[in-house]
Amino acid sequence: MADWKRYTPEGTQDVLPLRCADKSKIEATIADVFESFGYHVAETPVLQFYDAFSTESGKISQEVMFKFFDAQGRILVLRPDITTCFARMMASKLDDGIYPKRLHYCGKVFRYTDEFASGQREFCQAGIELYGADGYVADAEVIACAIEALLATGLEKFQIEIGQVAFYKAIAAKAGLDDADTEELSNLIDKKDALAINGFVKEKAVEKKLASFIENLPTLFGNIEIIDSLDADLLGNDAMTAAQNLKNVYTLLCSYGYEPYISIDLSLVQGINHYTGIIFKGITHGIGYSICAGGRYDGLTGEFGASLSAVGMAIGTDRLLTVLSRQGLLEETLGADFLVSSENPTLSYQIVTALRDGGYTAEQALCGETKEALVAYAKACHIQGVITATDADTLTIYNLALDETTTVGLDELFDHDQECSCGHCHH
Structure with missing residues (x-):
């Protein structure tokens, strides 16, 4: 029998300290924005329970x-989605x-196959859910x-592509x-398979005329002109009502100053x-799948006994971290401010405690007492x-960055509010 004790299961990975520190900072930054x-x-x-994910609106x-x-024979699952869990809780x-x-x-979800083909089976999402708010203003808030x-994580070059499921459903109904x-x-439109779409219609x-419009759906992306060019007589009232909702969301986001980050995509029908x-969904260069996704899902909470309007989104923090790393946008992860060494461990602990109380991070040396060993x-x-x-x-005190040494007493460490030897300002 193979010995797997040194390995992680397929689709999972250990998150090592530097990447874990970056991930924690990104997730904290996102949480602050939320x-x-x-x-x-x-x-x-x-x-x-498996049952939560077998409902009509939340079926996976x-x-x-x-x-x-x-132990009672009931089917359990590792959650494959958090939105459904929140709808149940709500x-x-x-x-x-x-x-x-x-x-x-912010939490982990688990799937045997990742719909974006990243190969991961365990991945982290940070998201929001807005319940009990209808209309385009709520939609725009989530986007x-x-x-x-x-933006808060440092990413600048990305696009949020916005579509309308009700628009597509109205066209499909019009087509019978x-x-x-x-x-x-x-599925064919999502794959932008023009030949298959042509054969299907x-x-x-x-x-x-409607078949021609459906065949052109994968090409209908851009700005507000896409909506303004729609043929109301061809598409019908339901489709145009949904299109107006999309136009309202787009226009409002532009008024908020987000026009550089948004576009309309009528082929977005997942x-x-x-x-x-x-x-x-949010896309950027350097990765082959979306970094965030969301939308309105008014039917889901009704599956759990409370019919509420709902709109939400989730950011794939693992994916975002990969993008930021590839684009060189991650800040350098530094270690502690100070390493403290003394032959008297009580004294060194007294010093690290004073430093921590003063707002610094400090390690007590356990790596040998020579200066060479400490500096290395x-x-x-x-x-x-x-x-x-x-x-x-x-x-x-030896400042590694400046290659400077100063000598003080313990009671002098915090005598004045000046920039410390670590390069940070502590007060």
């Missing part, structure tokens, strides 16, 4: 879920009649929050397609059984200063 918009953090269990293919049984625990409700989260979160055909066509005998209105360790761990102490009155 909370600045008024969203409150919440959590749901990683373990969920059972083939992608990690399933097992509990309907069962938070439906108190006070709306809108704004929630945010604006996504844009601000991406049933639910199965509507889903099949959406011919097979279904779709009216000539998740038609889940989404009910606006839909969007500090350089390897990106520590910025080395303090050696013979007694409380004689602290020798």
Whole structure:
């Protein structure tokens, strides 16, 4: 039998300290943006009942879920999605009649196959859910929050492509397609398979002008002119109502100053059984799949007993971290401010405690007492200063960046508010 004890399962990975530090900073930055918009953090269990993901609006293919049984024989899953978990929590625990409700989260989801073919089976999402708010202003808020979160991490060159599921469904209904055909066509449009789309509309005998429009859907992306050029007589009232919603969202986001980051894409039709209105995804160069996605899903909470309007989005933080790394946008991750060494461990602990109380980060040396050993360790761990102490009155501080040494007493470390030897300002 093979010995796998030194390995992680396929599609999972250890997150090593430097990358983990970068990931933590990014997730904290994103959470700060979410909370600045008024969203409150919440959590749901990683373990969920399979039933939660077999509802009509939240249905996820059972083939992608990690399933097992509990002691009572009930089917459990590692959550493949967080939005569905929050919809369950919202309907069962938070439906108190006070709306809108704004929630945010950061957590892991698990799937046997990642829909974006990244090869991962375990990945992290940070997202928001807005409940009890209809209309385009709520839709625009969620997209604006996504844009601000991406900008806050340092990413600048990205696009949020915005579509409308209700627009597509109205066109499919106009063409006389049933639910199965509507889903099949959406898959062809998503793949931008022009030849297959042409064959499909011919097979279904779709009216000539409408068939031509459907064939052109994969090319209908750009700015507001895409909406203004639509033929209302051809498409019908339902499609034009959905198109007006999309136009309102786009126009409002432009008025917020986000025009450089948004575009319209009428071929954006993924998740038609889940989404009910606006839909969007974020893309950037350097990665072959989206870094965020979201939309309106008004039917999901009703599956759990509370019919609420809802719109949300999630950012793939692992994917975002990869993008930031490839684009050279990650700040250097530094180690502790100080490494403190003394032959008297009580004294060195007294010093690191004083430093920590003063707002610094400090390590107590455990790597040998020679200056060479201390400096070598500090350089390897990106520590910025080395303090050696013979007694409380004689602290020798070596600044690695400046290659400078100063000597002070312990009681002099915090006598004045000046820039410290680590290069940071502490008060």
